[in-house]
Amino acid sequence: MQVRAGLADQADHGGRAVRAQIPVVAAAFLAEQPMIVIGAADEAGHVWASLLTGPPGFVHAAGPATVRVAARPEPWDPLAGALGDAATVGTIAIDPARRRRMRVNGVSVPDADGLRITADQVYANCPKYIQRRHLLDARGEAARPTAVHGSELTPDQRRRISAADTFFVATADDQGHADASHRGGDPGFVQVLSPTRLRWPDYVGNAMFMTLGNLDVNPAAGLLFPDFTTGTLLYVSGTARTEWDPERVAATSGAQRLVDLAVTDVIEVAAAVPLRWGDPEFSRANPPVGTVSATLPRG
Template structure:
């Protein structure tokens, strides 16, 4: 019997990957925010959000603030005391009424991540702007495996302010170098009628390859077999990527289309890859000072391929 929490895209990917949904419920997915998750949210300085703009184009962005800027005042409500700023691809996306009702909001995926401890959790639901706040009605709340997260420590330095957004249709040479040396990025997926999701991807520098101004490829490593990202891509190839310049406070937002390549021969040439994902760039937004924080690097995850044999990923509580 299909797992009731899985949509058709996720079930299709699981079948192709040879995974059954029997153990999927161990991830502890629920609509309510447990007290331990509410406590975790209240400690965070950084959350990544995923949503589609008015044209249905998915983007990933980051919201930042001091501990306490994200709270869970109710078991089905999460509030962020921030909104995407000027120049951000999602600026204004949560304003106004949606579907004819102002209280419904826009599909949103939230990833709360604590790089110092490698803990992370996801919240999916519907969001709307309320003054300068983002109010989310939760539909899915769950913790995630800590694998492939590089440790970073928040640096208590004066915050930067958002600067100019530079928009192009392809990656510049500097941006290609940025992506090719990254050890972390975030991906936003969205399917109309099924919702949005924000997820993390990590590995050693070079795990994302750049084959031109409009093409990226990354490996899909062994994870928790939930396939929320790949399941969404099965139904809707449009997605958004976010690369952070942790040391200097800049953000790089990409949107385009992704295709999962299931060719085992091609995957076998990439250490740790279960399959590969090709991404075609359609639009690029780089924001100087888009990340008003500084984070100092700690160490790479011991699970990064080429460092240690990969193991199944288990959920962890937050």
């Protein structure tokens, strides 16, 4: 994928930042975070992105190549079964207020009250396309959240996806090695083409193509749309393909490529997580999408 995009040299330079051990600065960053996104495949082979939360310190480095997460997926989480045993996972920790993020990929096993991840890839990403948000409250909880399952997106879910400025995407290669990544843009950057089809632009990035490289050999993908004001999580799983046709790509502002997702499974859990965030300050890196965000701050 890097060669096809003409970015092999840039990717080679960026790839030198990937390591198997956790730098001191990365360990400090992890220990400050109240949430982490985890991507993996379930028992049926469907790929999902999920979100775990806890007080700062619930994610921490427990060794030079080990991360402990003092939380496990709730029973309604699509990865609850898979993470109850050894699983290859991709994770991303993100700090919206400081526009920082880092990824740790490896093998997860259950450990006491949480998970222990042995890392084989550790690296940071640039702040592009992260909307700045400040944490308002970490105490809100729902009593016994209930998962609502479907095979297509409801009108309300389509509306919320169309208004989203952030989502997370999980993928895996043909050997099952998983990855979790962040996608951001102005509201409307995710196009809802039908109840079972989504499309989003692939903007200029670090040329690593972790997501697109995985999709090239394994089309399974999982998307997670968090509602930052209510704590509701919308999980979407399906199969994706990358569109390279220059004419089609050119129709979407800022796109280098397009990714189409055929939706097969949808799970919505209201007030699933206790974190509540303030209004976004959109990244200056976001390409424009109509005039949807004209009244909201940018920085």
